[in-house]
Amino acid sequence: MRLSEADHAAVSAAVAAAEALSDGEIVTIVAGRSDAYHDVALHWAVLAMLGMLALLAAFPRIAERGWALVDPWATRSPTGGLLAAALVLVAATFLLMRLLLAWMPLRLALTPGATEARRVRRRAVELFRAAAEHRTKARTGVLLYLSLAERRAEIVADQTIHARVTPEVWGEAMAVLLAATRDGRPGAGMAAAVERIGAVLAEHFPRTAGDANELPDRLVEL
Structure with a gap:
């Protein structure tokens, strides 16, 4: 304005x-x-990332389904694969929140x-x-x-x-x-x-x- x-x-x-x-x-x-409230955007992105970790801890099958996308023929998800899938989901959550909070009206609304x-x-x-x-x-x-x-x-x-x-x-x-x-x-x-x-x-x-x-x-x- x-x-x-x-x-x-x-x-x-x-x-x-x-x-x-x-x-x-x-x-x-x-x-x-x-x-610019960059720190507010970072705080919300980290909070969303931690929320995804909590969600994966409560519902581990989410990570299993993530690994199934990589190896659909596997009958059992290896521990390393589950951790890799969890890492990808957490990183994607963080990046998505950072992208969304680049929009200043949303960033201000969450401040x-x-x-x-x-x-x-x-x-x-x-x-x-x-x-x-x-x-x-x-x-x-x-x-x-x-x-x-x-x-x-x-x-x-x-x-x-x-x-x-x-x-x-x-x-x-x-x-x-x-x-x-x-x-x-x-x-x-x-x-x-x-x-x-x-x-x-x-x-x-x-x-x-x-x-x-x-x-x-x-x-x-x-």
Whole structure:
């Protein structure tokens, strides 16, 4: 899902309007996803492989029938043949799962929510450190980050804001953003969230004389 030019313009306008009322600086970033989750795919493939081993242990005739495909005239399956058939079945299970989990929607569907939340948060913090942290004189930068594939968002604030505004205060901004994203309107959700972030900043850090625009207003799409 890509944001349109109109979405970019709406979010940039919302940032400019919010910053006009506060000394705070808002950075907005939208990413396709926050992680590739290769480890999740590997874990599921290994779990499927172990499941096949358990199945073979419970029903050894599966391996016998596998060896029968190699030597249909054998009256008795040799131990080595059974082990070889089991090895082939286990390897095939592993490779099949890896192939299936190359499809990102399935990989995301099988990723635990807690894992997604940690990866999105980690990526948001990384981007905040690169784009906003310590880049304003008063340490009043805020990052609004949306990860589309996971449909999760994060708000990360610089030290001055974090010292005076608790994370719970951003709840309304997060709620409107995620609701709009679920409805297929991430651009509108970002703009609405920026408006609410701006209201919080205006309350705690009203604009003072000489305030300058220290960070870009444009929406960054990764």
